[in-house]
Amino acid sequence: MECGECIVAIKKIILEKMKFKILPDSLFFNLSLPVALCVLGLVFAGCGGGNSRPDLDSPQKGTIHISVDESFRPVIDSQIQVYMALHPDTKIIAEYKPEAECFKDLMKDSTRMIIVTRGLSDKEEKFYNEKFYFYPSWQKIANDAVAVIVNKASKDSVFYIGDLKSMLKGTSADNTKFVFDGLSGSSSLRFIKDSILRGEDFDTAHVFAEKNSEGVINYVEHNKNVIGFVGVSWIGNPEDTTQLSFLTKINIAAIQCTCPEKSFVKPYQANIVTKRYPLVRGLYYILKENYNGLGSGFANFLQDERGQKIFWRAYLAPAKMNLQIRTATLN
Numbered sequence: 001m002e003c004g005e006c007i008v009a010i011k012k013i014i015l016e017k018m019k020f021k022i023l024p025d026s027l028f029f030n031l032s033l034p035v036a037l038c039v040l041g042l043v044f045a046g047c048g049g050g051n052s053r054p055d056l057d058s059p060q061k062g063t064i065h066i067s068v069d070e071s072f073r074p075v076i077d078s079q080i081q082v083y084m085a086l087h088p089d090t091k092i093i094a095e096y097k098p099e100a101e102c103f104k105d106l107m108k109d110s111t112r113m114i115i116v117t118r119g120l121s122d123k124e125e126k127f128y129n130e131k132f133y134f135y136p137s138w139q140k141i142a143n144d145a146v147a148v149i150v151n152k153a154s155k156d157s158v159f160y161i162g163d164l165k166s167m168l169k170g171t172s173a174d175n176t177k178f179v180f181d182g183l184s185g186s187s188s189l190r191f192i193k194d195s196i197l198r199g200e201d202f203d204t205a206h207v208f209a210e211k212n213s214e215g216v217i218n219y220v221e222h223n224k225n226v227i228g229f230v231g232v233s234w235i236g237n238p239e240d241t242t243q244l245s246f247l248t249k250i251n252i253a254a255i256q257c258t259c260p261e262k263s264f265v266k267p268y269q270a271n272i273v274t275k276r277y278p279l280v281r282g283l284y285y286i287l288k289e290n291y292n293g294l295g296s297g298f299a300n301f302l303q304d305e306r307g308q309k310i311f312w313r314a315y316l317a318p319a320k321m322n323l324q325i326r327t328a329t330l331n
Contacts, residue, residue: 061089061294066114074243078310098181106128136288141320145272148279159255168202169202176206236268285299
């Protein structure tokens with residue numbers, strides 16, 4: 001590597017370590033490589049050798065803003081409440097919005113973490129590295145499912161994937177309409193396009209949006225010839241009184257499973273864990289924090305035993321717990 005390239009690399013490291021947005025090139029223009037290395041050494045000495053940042057937040061103290069895919073609001077609300085109860089000096093402010101908006105927020109200084117249905121591609125990792133001078137960290141923390149819901153008076157509550165595909169494309173004689181939690185940037189819509197339509201276009205005359213998941217549930221409740229798609233986090237927990245009230249309004253449809261017997265299954269927890277239910281998707285955090293701050297603390301919490309048990313109690317499938325599937329016989 002040439003000396004000039006070394007100095008540029010050193011500048012990037014200093015930007016990262018000191019959390020500066022920019023450093024004037026004039027500060028580096030006349031530096032020789034030995035002097036630049038001395039500057040780098042001083043920076044590391046001044047930063048305590050790495051990840052300690054007592055001037056900023058920590059896992060036990062501070063405030064952060066995060067953006068969360070709206071379809072996970074119930075379970076992430078629970079995670080935040082427990083974390084802040086365990087760490088009273090912390091405040092996690094979550095904004096719930098379509099997934100595409102979460103990724104836009106990741107570019108903002110005010111948002112340090114997003115929780116969405118996918119991780120980063122190699123191309124995205126490279127892009128963020130060039131912007132932030134470090135790679136954002138990301139991990140899968142749970143598996144979720146997209147539930148298919150229908151009106152209580154609907155004549156159909158059992159579907160083949162092929163039937164849903166035909167109706168979405170408008171090639172079926174059935175005049176069913178489909179409602180999502182938003183069309184622009186909805187993770188549920190993106191997932192259905194990827195998993196059912198396989199990249200093909202849907203019939204826009206039969207697909208429309210409500211503002212959020214609760215809006216989808218309410219619309220399906222009052223319209224017979226409509227199929228809705230919502231994250232199972234909204235309707236899958238039989239111990240949640242709010243979700244139980246939702247289940248008095250709509251029915252959860254059964255979909256032909258990805259199993260040898262080709263039976264029809266609902267997005268119950270066991271079917272998500274075993275992936276017998278065909279519309280299973282991941283839940284991920286993406287964090288742009290290069291020190292041990294509150295974002296790192298919350299990310300670790302989501303992956304440790306307490307956070308994973310909250311996913312389990314919400315009837316999702318924890319991604320970091322070792323689960324045992326046992327065969328039971330009913331008499």
